[in-house]
Amino acid sequence: MQPKSVKILVVGPAWVGDMVMAQSLFITLKNTHPACQIDVLAPAWSLALMARMPEVNEAIAMPFGHGQFNFFERVKLGQTLQAKAYDQTILLPNSWKSALIPFFAKIPVRTGYVGECRWGLLNDARRLDKTLLTMTVQRFVALGLSATASLPPAYPPPKLSIQPEQQHAVIEKFQLSAFFTQDTDVDADAMTPKANQPILALCPGAEYGEAKRWPVAYYADVAKQKRAEGWQVWLFGSEKDKATSAEINQQAGDVCVDFTSRTSLAEAVDLMSLVTAVVSNDSGLMHVAAALDKKLVALYGSSDPRFTPPLNDKADILSLNLACSPCFKRVCPLGHTACLTGLKPDAVLTVL
Numbered sequence: 001m002q003p004k005s006v007k008i009l010v011v012g013p014a015w016v017g018d019m020v021m022a023q024s025l026f027i028t029l030k031n032t033h034p035a036c037q038i039d040v041l042a043p044a045w046s047l048a049l050m051a052r053m054p055e056v057n058e059a060i061a062m063p064f065g066h067g068q069f070n071f072f073e074r075v076k077l078g079q080t081l082q083a084k085a086y087d088q089t090i091l092l093p094n095s096w097k098s099a100l101i102p103f104f105a106k107i108p109v110r111t112g113y114v115g116e117c118r119w120g121l122l123n124d125a126r127r128l129d130k131t132l133l134t135m136t137v138q139r140f141v142a143l144g145l146s147a148t149a150s151l152p153p154a155y156p157p158p159k160l161s162i163q164p165e166q167q168h169a170v171i172e173k174f175q176l177s178a179f180f181t182q183d184t185d186v187d188a189d190a191m192t193p194k195a196n197q198p199i200l201a202l203c204p205g206a207e208y209g210e211a212k213r214w215p216v217a218y219y220a221d222v223a224k225q226k227r228a229e230g231w232q233v234w235l236f237g238s239e240k241d242k243a244t245s246a247e248i249n250q251q252a253g254d255v256c257v258d259f260t261s262r263t264s265l266a267e268a269v270d271l272m273s274l275v276t277a278v279v280s281n282d283s284g285l286m287h288v289a290a291a292l293d294k295k296l297v298a299l300y301g302s303s304d305p306r307f308t309p310p311l312n313d314k315a316d317i318l319s320l321n322l323a324c325s326p327c328f329k330r331v332c333p334l335g336h337t338a339c340l341t342g343l344k345p346d347a348v349l350t351v352l
Contacts, residue, residue, distance in 0.1 A: 005035045009081070009089040009107060011098050012042030012062075015207070016265070016284025017308060018136065019046045020291050022092060023158035024311070025140040026055035031156070032144065039084070041101065048266035049288075052160040069097055078104025088124075090143050096121070111143055136308050157311040158291035162273040167191050170270045174259070179232060180274065193276055199232045200352070201272055201289070202256070203280035204248060205241035211302035211332050212281050214340050216244060220251035221345040222279060226352070227255040234275060235260050236268055236285055279348055286310055297348050301340040302327050316351040318343055 008029060013019055019042065026038055039058040040050055043065075050059040063077065064070045078101040089102035091112030099121035102110050111124040119125060126143065132151050133139045141155045171177055171191060179199065180191040193199045204219050206212035223233045233252070235245040237260040245260035259271060269288055272278065277295040280286035282303045289296045290312035298310045300319040304326035309317060319325075325339040332339075 005037055006033050006088065007037045007084065007086045008039070009084070009086045009102065009105070010038060010040045011089065011091045011093060011102065012040045012046060013092045014043055016046075016049070017287040018092070019049050020158050020160075020284070020287035021137045021308075021311065022140055023053050023055065023160075023291065024137050024155045025090070025092075025144045026053060027156040027159075028141050028144045028153075030055050039086070041081075045265060048264065048269065049160070051266070052162060052269060053158075054161050071097075071100070074100040075104045077101050078106075081105040091122070092140055092143070094128075113139070113143075134306060137311060155311070158287070159293070160269065160273075160288070160291045162270055162292070164191065166266075166270045167274055170263075170267050171274070173267070174262075174271070176274075191274060193232070193274065197230060197232055198276035199234060199274065200226045201234050201236055201275040201278040201280075201294075202248065203236050203278065203283060203285040203289070204244050205237040205260075205285070206281040206283045207238075207240070208283075208303075208330060211327070211329050211337060211340075212283070212300075213244070214281055214299045214301070214343065216247050217251060218343075218345045218348075219248045219279070222348055222352075223248060223252035223256055225345070225349055227252070231276075232257065234258075234271070236263075236272065237261065277352055279352070282308065290315055295352075297351055299340070299343060299348070301325065301337065301343075302329050302332070304328070318347055318351075 029036055037057045038055055040056055041060045041062055044061040047059045050056045082105050086107045088109040089107040091098055094113050094115030096116040096118055099118045103121045109124055110122045112122050113128040114125050137155045138152045141153045181194050202219055227233050233256045235256050235258045237245050239261040242261045245258050249256045249258050273292050278289035279297045282300050286298050290310035296310055296315040298315050298317045305317045305319050320339050320342050322339050
């Protein structure tokens with residue numbers, strides 16, 4: 001007899017890094033219920049990430065922006081989703097409003113942390129013990145297990161799946177064919193950097209705030225040094241990082257290929273799958289690099305590497321562990337950001 005295909009709706013998080021870490025939950029669900037169908041309701045920007053997660057059956061775009069309430073629209077969306085007949089929903093956000101859609105979809109098992117007094121909306125409400133579940137990924141994965149499961153849980157690392165045709169598409173679009181050769185030992189269509197020209201990706205942005213951003217001059221120093229060693233250096237970021245990347249490139253002597261604000265998220269992921277190593281602030285792209293199994297140098301200032309580390313054995317985590325950090329502030333409350341300015345380029349170059 002074939003096992004029953006349990007249908008699960010996951011309400012996804014609103015940040016890139018959290019969405020990458022949510023794949024650990026999806027993998028856990030598949031390991032526990034191999035025949036399960038996982039649909040994910042999440043912001044539209046995240047659909048590109050989920051298209052690279054083979055565990056996800058369908059990604060459904062959340063039509064509301066971050067922070068928007070839209071009560072009646074959430075009710076209508078929930079009623080629309082009733083037709084999908086989900087067996088369970090797992091809510092990764094802790095907000096009250098995020099629980100409305102599954103409630104009105106009449107999903108029989110609604111799992112999530114108590115959050116904002118959600119007792120009436122959840123019927124599998126879990127209490128979050130932050131001293132036991134110290135990492136975000138543990139908190140996500142625990143919701144995919146029974147309420148009596150042993151905690152903290154083991155968590156499989158995220159693993160984004162990039163197809164050769166996706167790599168070829170970005171190589172062609174951005175005219176990069178001179179940098180690559182076909183890796184016939186792995187896959188006749190796989191592309192890898194030429195042996196004499198490895199590629200370093202720099203990710204100088206951090207959506208949360210400047211207290212997570214390593215100094216521009218330090219990134220420029222790393223770019224100059226690696227370029228002198230024969231590496232290509234690529235810059236990645238969103239429109240908000242455009243000025244920062246331009247300044248890094250200018251200080252480095254215009255030696256970088258700057259993809260900042262030139263790519264979609266999907267294209268940035270596919271391009272990053274082609275690089276040799278990555279240097280990044282604690283950001284969404286850091287988690288993308290980890291999920292692509294890249295050699296990674298992760299730079300931590302105001303945030304805590306024990307809470308949201310890159311889930312990759314190849315990652316070197318650099319943090320000064322000052323008495324004032326982690327403060328989790330967007331801007332340094334002491335005005336010096338010593339947790340990052342004290343982390344010198346040589347420390348990064350040593351482990352690259």
